[in-house]
Amino acid sequence: MADNYSILVAIHALNYQGKEILGENWDNLFRDLKKALHEKGIVDQAGSDELLLVGFELPFTAFTSVLENLARLKIQYEWQESLGPLPLQIVFHLEKPGDLPTPLRDVKASLWDLLRYEEPYVSRALKLQWEQLKLVEKMPAHQFEDVGMGLYLLKLADLGAVRSIKLFPPRTLPLSGKLPPCFYCGMTTHRPADCPSKMLTMATQGIPHVGYLPVETIGDLFAKAFASQIKLDNILETGLTSFQIRQQLLLQVYVAYFDLNRIFQPRFLWNNAFSGYSKWKDLLKPETVTVDSHSLHLALDCLRVGQYGQAEELFVDESRRPKGRQFHATIGRAFIALELERESDMGHFLESAAALAGPEKEKIYISLLLARFYGLQDNSWKAEHTLDNVIAVDSDCADALYLQVQLMARDGIDEKGIRQLRRLVGDHKELFIAALMDPQLAAIAGPVEEVLLNRLEVQRQEAEGKIRQVREMVQDVATWFASDDETLTPTLADLAGLEQQFERGSYYDNLEVAGKAQGMLEFCYRLQEKKLDELHDAIKKASKSWEIHRNYWKPYPYKSFFKEFHEILVAGKETLDKVGVTAEKNMYGGLYRQSVEMLDGLDEGLLALNVLAKKMAWLKIFFDGLKLFGRKLVATEIALLVIGAVVVPIVAFWLAGTKAAGIIELVRNPWVQKQALIVVTVLVAPFIALIRTLWALMES
Numbered sequence: 001m002a003d004n005y006s007i008l009v010a011i012h013a014l015n016y017q018g019k020e021i022l023g024e025n026w027d028n029l030f031r032d033l034k035k036a037l038h039e040k041g042i043v044d045q046a047g048s049d050e051l052l053l054v055g056f057e058l059p060f061t062a063f064t065s066v067l068e069n070l071a072r073l074k075i076q077y078e079w080q081e082s083l084g085p086l087p088l089q090i091v092f093h094l095e096k097p098g099d100l101p102t103p104l105r106d107v108k109a110s111l112w113d114l115l116r117y118e119e120p121y122v123s124r125a126l127k128l129q130w131e132q133l134k135l136v137e138k139m140p141a142h143q144f145e146d147v148g149m150g151l152y153l154l155k156l157a158d159l160g161a162v163r164s165i166k167l168f169p170p171r172t173l174p175l176s177g178k179l180p181p182c183f184y185c186g187m188t189t190h191r192p193a194d195c196p197s198k199m200l201t202m203a204t205q206g207i208p209h210v211g212y213l214p215v216e217t218i219g220d221l222f223a224k225a226f227a228s229q230i231k232l233d234n235i236l237e238t239g240l241t242s243f244q245i246r247q248q249l250l251l252q253v254y255v256a257y258f259d260l261n262r263i264f265q266p267r268f269l270w271n272n273a274f275s276g277y278s279k280w281k282d283l284l285k286p287e288t289v290t291v292d293s294h295s296l297h298l299a300l301d302c303l304r305v306g307q308y309g310q311a312e313e314l315f316v317d318e319s320r321r322p323k324g325r326q327f328h329a330t331i332g333r334a335f336i337a338l339e340l341e342r343e344s345d346m347g348h349f350l351e352s353a354a355a356l357a358g359p360e361k362e363k364i365y366i367s368l369l370l371a372r373f374y375g376l377q378d379n380s381w382k383a384e385h386t387l388d389n390v391i392a393v394d395s396d397c398a399d400a401l402y403l404q405v406q407l408m409a410r411d412g413i414d415e416k417g418i419r420q421l422r423r424l425v426g427d428h429k430e431l432f433i434a435a436l437m438d439p440q441l442a443a444i445a446g447p448v449e450e451v452l453l454n455r456l457e458v459q460r461q462e463a464e465g466k467i468r469q470v471r472e473m474v475q476d477v478a479t480w481f482a483s484d485d486e487t488l489t490p491t492l493a494d495l496a497g498l499e500q501q502f503e504r505g506s507y508y509d510n511l512e513v514a515g516k517a518q519g520m521l522e523f524c525y526r527l528q529e530k531k532l533d534e535l536h537d538a539i540k541k542a543s544k545s546w547e548i549h550r551n552y553w554k555p556y557p558y559k560s561f562f563k564e565f566h567e568i569l570v571a572g573k574e575t576l577d578k579v580g581v582t583a584e585k586n587m588y589g590g591l592y593r594q595s596v597e598m599l600d601g602l603d604e605g606l607l608a609l610n611v612l613a614k615k616m617a618w619l620k621i622f623f624d625g626l627k628l629f630g631r632k633l634v635a636t637e638i639a640l641l642v643i644g645a646v647v648v649p650i651v652a653f654w655l656a657g658t659k660a661a662g663i664i665e666l667v668r669n670p671w672v673q674k675q676a677l678i679v680v681t682v683l684v685a686p687f688i689a690l691i692r693t694l695w696a697l698m699e700s
Helices: 014-021 025-038 059-076 112-113 124-128 168-177 215-227 229-237 241-245 249-259 266-275 293-307 306-319 325-340 343-358 360-376 378-395 397-411 416-429 429-437 441-477 489-504 506-554 565-585 589-655 660-670 671-697
Strands: 007-013 051-056 088-094 121-122 141-150 151-155
Touching: 007 025, 007 059, 025 051, 025 059, 051 059, 059 088, 059 121, 059 360, 088 124, 112 168, 112 378, 121 124, 124 151, 141 215, 151 249, 151 378, 168 441, 215 229, 215 429, 241 249, 241 266, 249 325, 249 429, 266 293, 266 325, 293 306, 293 325, 325 343, 325 360, 343 360, 343 429, 360 378, 360 397, 378 589, 397 416, 397 429, 397 441, 416 429, 416 441, 429 441, 429 506, 441 489, 441 589, 506 565, 565 589, 589 671
Parallel strands: 088 121
Antiparallel strands: 007 051, 007 088, 121 151, 141 151
């Protein structure tokens, strides 16, 4: 079984007993059952005539496919209740990649001896995941009975209530006519010359809008649109605007149908001709479209309104014009031949255009047109070969790969085709809508809807899971902020909007929800990282500040006056150690807030240290100045006394025998000397010492 499928259905057929009940019809019934299950599942080639193994992506689809088809075939082959149950033993098993092979794959396994005919059984692996797979909600009232060997009998209150989901019932409405499929759009109700798509432009598209509608709504509108087709065609003919499409859901769905095949329509020829890009993937960028050929533009307009003679002349003139767009003019002539129902001429012009193709956009375009042409001519081999040329140029060309799937649909799609379709609808949201509405896939509607249902469910679960992650993340991140912090207010508003968008339930909405939610998760992660960076920066800043205060404290000479300073230092060190250890742990909101609160307390302590440090500085200045003043005072007094002891005798010697002898007597007077000593030691020396002290303090 392919890795993509998770549900294995094993059906053991007791052929001998079956032939006794239905005779020759038994083999036909079993063959038809296998064929019917293959429509929505993949038949495992490891099975046999006695053991049918089928893989399904969705559990509920597995149940509905088996039970509905078995009931239908019993009626078809005229089974009667009096004949007893058909000898078919049915087991549903959840099989995961990497699991050991289940005994269900062995037709000779003893577990088959435990099972009753036609009764559905489930394996233990499936039963354990029953609620997670939402089967409790989807299945009618039921209960399990353990029969041993890891198997459980599924007892359903109403077996007939297990009905399959028709994802898009009106798919075949465009094929309700009797004409061949229109080259432009695929409808069988009109000829190409009358195709409504001719009135559309690349600016009037519905697919970008339709994806925002629930699938059920799209189906209802699709049915209404084709019931009102004449009215809608008249609207298209009078000229449709983008505003009208945005405003009217019915127009959105109707125009979206034509968008499925837009590359085969004249509007895309116009876009290919006038786009400034040479790469195929860039063609839909409208800002690069420049109409630089009046004759080609006018020719396409004439084609649109059915003036084929004038259109032909203009296309021919364009082909002959120097540096004219011969490639696009030749395709234009092919479209004229198409609308005039000259198929051979159309093929001739398309093949001529293929020889003229230059850039990548032209090679891919003409190959797709030729593949479409050959496909509608029932020449599948040529169509496939032409598409191979496209894939050789661009192996990821979604348009070519999807056209391959359309071609496969005619002969029955295989597992490779299903994988290709699954990849396309997963990678390109527009192709999900295309596969949903495309009538050309009607022949394989079962497998297609299985893929789409699975894609819808996967995308819904992804969106739901992302919203849950965002909700939990926002709640967690909120604990990193203070209660009055409004940083997360816009994020909470975005989350509410995201939840509302998810409730709308459309495919595009779920895609956007998943993308936006991922962006919100990344934003929350960045907020956490920012908070962690701020925390580490705050720790570094606090550590640096604490280190400065500690270095100031170490040599401080008057510690006994400031014991509080030391106590705050010790407490700060303990806080820093705790915060440092906490910051190295797996951080969460509560731990972060605890760290912030500890740092806030540390900051208060550091502020207190700043205040104390100022007081300590002034005290140190005072005591240091006092000691310096004392030293300066002693030195000054000694210096003055020495000066007095030396200078006075010298002055007395010089003044001896002069008129100033009286002064000498005065100086030698003990009382005067005593008073002079007092003045020097009490006034002069302290004043000089104070000046010297202040000067020294200023220099230091």
